[in-house]
Amino acid sequence: MEMPRLLDGRLKFRHLVLIDALSRQGSVVGAAGELHVTQPAATRSLHELEDILGVPLFERGPRGVTPTVFGEAFTRHARAVLAQLTQAGRHVVELADADRGTVVVGTHLAGSNVLLPRAIAALKKERPYLTVIVREGSPEALLLELEAGRVDLVVGRLTAPSDERMERRKLYDESVEPVVRATHPLAGREGVELAELVDHPWILPGAETVLRREIEELFGRHGFALPLNRVETTSFLTIRQLLLETDVVAVLPSLIVRDDSRMVRLSVPLAQIGHSVGLTRSAARTLSPSAEALIRSLETVAGDMAAPSASRRESDDVV
Known part of the structure; x- marks a missing residue:
């Protein structure tokens, strides 16, 4: 294929903003809503960009759009351009x-x-x-x-x-530890086994995080499934309040609980999850x-x- 002519005046910054939004939202409707434009306008801009590049950027499906290999590559470059422009604006302000x-x-x-x-x-x-x-x-x-x-x-x-x-x-470097409130039935006990925690309510990080996968592997190595009674969140304020008000178990970085006497760590070793x-x-x-x-x-x-x-x-x- 011929080299796309990206500097002939047809490519606009709105095209770059659109492809970034499409990649994150996964649908034309979602991207149009984020950018406060109509769905037909977003679709038209996408067609313009694909005509400029000469390749399909997204595969259309009943549940939205999925980036092609061309779409993934161009999105990375579009984000880099947008990032540089944002940085340029801040730099000018700071120089002023x-x-x-x-x-x-x-x-x-x-x-x-x-x-x-x-x-x-x-x-x-x-x-x-x-x-x-x-x-x-x-x-x-x-x-x-x-x-x-x-x-x-x-x-x-x-x-x-x-x-x-x-x-x-x-x-x-920081360790990761199982944490409960100071009045939890297991607080202060030595030699707590993971098996004793399975039936307790838990707070786990989201499935997309590395820590979540490591916790799943920990339970798997001991032959346990993940606790059925659980909340999934990475919001510290939510985690903290649930810890203080209920008998939930959470896995948290050690510094988070070091200076709070209302929360204590359990003596369950998690050496493999240090970070x-x-x-x-x-x-x-x-x-x-x-x-x-x-x-x-x-x-x-x-x-x-x-x-x-x-x-x-x-x-x-x-x-």
Whole structure:
């Protein structure tokens, strides 16, 4: 096929915005609703883009649209272009007013309770007029936001090495532990077995997360199915309130419960589910000064958090 002529004036930014929305929404109706345009207008723009490229970008079906191999490839490039434009706008604003700026950070359970709040607090002492926007979501959803430039960086569990698209930087290691409220019938008991927890209500992360798959493998290794009585969420506020008000069991990063006497860990070993917490950023995109400032604050806070842990390990070794 001939090389598509993408710079002859026919390709518009609305085409790039549309293909991004179509890939996330999975339907023309959903994409049109998100972009506040009519369904015929969205369909017409899709046809225009496919004519420009000379290939089908989506397969139409009764339940929506599915990207073809061409659609998947072009969507990645479209998101990169949109991300660069977003970054350019922020950069101009920061150059115009060096004391102000905006950084958008995505986060999920790991890192959201201690690391990120402390880093933001430290940053705001130095740059009080810098705006920090925090977006919660599943790791998978946040990576899409990062790819499209709607998020500058993601703070949370690292589940893959760096690659040509994403740069991942470890900040500290953290264990994952089964947690209950302090008045739970099993609280304070030594030698609790996983079999004793199967019939209790549980909070599990969503099926799309790595932690969920690891919990499923843990239960499988011991010959158990997942608890039937469960809630699935990655919202820390929901998890915390359910833990405090019911006898539910949750698997959480250790720092989340370290300073809250109302929640305690159970002595069920989960050594296989330890993980690294760090930041993820786009490998192809230059960060704004505001985002760089937040990263420096994250690294400083993470170093301070790791130091007490190292001291405790040395003390335990002496004992």
